Amino acid sequence: MASEVETALVERYFRHLGSVRTDVVLGIGDDAAVLRAPPGMDLAMTTDSLVEGVHFHPGAAARSLGHRALAVNLSDLAAMGATPGWALLSLSLPAIDDAWLGEFSTGFGLLARSFNVALVGGNLSRGPLNITVQLCGMVQSGTALRRSGARPGHELWVSGTLGDAAAGLQLGSDASGAAASAASATERAWLRARFEYPTPRLALGQALRGIASSCMDLSDGLLADAARLAQASGCGAILQVERLPVSSALRAHEPASSWQRALQGGEDYELCFTAPADQAARLQELAAGLALPLTPCGTLQAAAGLVLRSGSSVIQFSQSPFEHFIS
Ligand SMILES: [Mg+2]
CATH class of the missing domain: 3.90.650.10 (PurM-like C-terminal domain)
Structure with missing residues (x-):
């Protein structure tokens, strides 16, 4: 996607999702985001993709896709006992569709705001519909939940x-x-x-x-x-x-x-x-x-x-x- 087009779409649909946190030193618009992690916290990171035809049917509602793309990553951080903080979004679209983008960013944004998640970067490209979110959160050092602690009798x-x-x-x-x-x-x-x-x-x-x-x-x-x-x-x-x-x-x-x-x-x-x-x-x-x-x-x-x-x-x-x- 031409970079001016990408920049315009990011401005219109995504930049406002980056302004919900004070620990974002540098958000959308530079080469990388800069985040200030609080002392005493471990970072927890996860990523998950939604691919058309694999994870959702063609024609699925864009608002739901925006919600789910973030929700599945939030769920992974929930499983760790972590608090979410910052997200990256990589979106591949077959064509620029303003109605679709508006609905998608609304679904993503409502959920992001409700859990105080800032969208701090990502990229847009042309291709088969594919939505990848990377989410970073934090948890007090040494306290993350794991899969490995169960014992017989629990x-x-x-x-x-x-x-x-x-x-x-x-x-x-x-x-x-x-x-x-x-x-x-x-x-x-x-x-x-x-x-x-x-x-x-x-x-x-x-x-x-x-x-x-x-x-x-x-x-x-x-x-x-x-x-x-x-x-x-x-x-x-x-x-x-x-x-x-x-x-x-x-x-x-x-x-x-x-x-x-x-x-x-x-x-x-x-x-x-x-x-x-x-x-x-x-x-x-x-x-x-x-x-x-x-x-x-x-x-x-x-x-x-x-x-x-x-x-x-x-x-x-x-x-x-x-x-x-x-x-
Ligand atoms: Mg999981």
């Missing part, structure tokens, strides 16, 4: 409800799903919003420092991600399927299969964490304070691998047990 917890986003994604791309659903129009809209506008659990992640023994965010579904968390801690885990938190909207929409959706649906962006059993009361207090359900739904054990249980019986499953749900 309980496995999740925030919010699971599976809503995966059902919402399918509802957004398949009109027949809505026709067959017993969920109300309001419930279906809520499921779609759970995919299009996920809420990163930053306050929870920060509060879990000193309580949780390990933590990660759920992007690929609890079944895959809990296995990763347990493995990173050198443990295995038992998941109790009847304890999985499932929303009333998902239950209405998929009465027979909501628990499979909760296990396997991706894009939840809830937190999955472990804690010693004696932290349960403290976690329930935290849930009440944050008005966010926290649910214990499993236990870590020494034996490697993930075991699914319903009541006291073990559910057998293969590598891809619920292929019929993947459309």
